[in-house]
Amino acid sequence: MINILSYVVAALILWLVFSMLKNPVMLKMSFKNAFRRKAETLLVILGSLIGTALIVGSMAMNDSFQKFLYARVEHSLGEIDEVLKPGDGKPYFDAEKLKEQLAWLEDSTLIDGVLPAITKNITIGIPGETRKLTPGKTMDTFLIGINPAEVNSFGSKGGSTDVFEALGEKSDGYITAIINKKVADSLGVGKGDLLEILPDASYRLLSWIKLPVV
Template identity: 30%
Template structure:
């Protein structure tokens, strides 16, 4: 976790350390200037054992709750970030046209396709950018799918169309079993991929 309520964790740490140092310094000053009061305070610790134990347990629980909440937040943040990186792979930016939404765009696999001429213009302009390693026009459609052999069907499957020549610049693609797909071998009229390998990573 990098921040809490918009404040940097480093800033919070410095403030907490400064407050703790101020408290310790105050205790030392009191002990030096009023040793009697300091000794009276120390004597209350063994005399009121139940109260002392309750205070210690309360402080421990408070510390545990705060530490657990921060740990949980970090774990969830890491899981979401890892999932996003895994899903996007080598992709940094996705450009999509969402249609007429009154300025409130939504991202989904059913976005309105960008005209091929516009995609070509974007491709031509972005290729000259040294910071861009690859550009991939993508077409997605939701279609039903049927497995005739097993007599199973799925009413909605996202079918993605890619340019095989551009796939290597994005790290390639693999089947669900982890095998790299050779798009050069997949041509019109060739044997299709096994059903188990249709879903790509």
């Protein structure tokens, strides 16, 4: 939008210059009046500058805000275009309603894939440090639970899903989970390490309840 406005302004300026050069009398009259009434000329110039600055500034802010929103959506959802959530205040879909929704979505030719998931904002950390919320050893993150068997049919065709093969398996009695590089670097953990999950803040007080470990 700003580029288009710039082209329009440039075209108008060129047209004015061409018109003034074509008609020398108008050129002389314009400059004569401009220098004769200096205060009015200054006010006109200032008004034009302020008006232009306001218009360009508002457009720039609008474009920046849109790009910020799109960047946040792309960062959070990636290739996911639409997320369905229950609208009755419940945290999860009713099983029967979910089946109906999935059947409708899977039959649509406009949808590449459907992946049911359970999501929750949680706190994870090094075992023994999670309840204390020790800085550097705990962090807030987003937990996503999916059926590993359905991953292959979701997303772009040809994409690698090898990383999900370990999901659903148990290692030394613990359920396997996958974390991204940012979480791993923040907590200083790697493959095979254990992480403790704090489902919500109330579990900090319920010290007799053992926190889930993955």
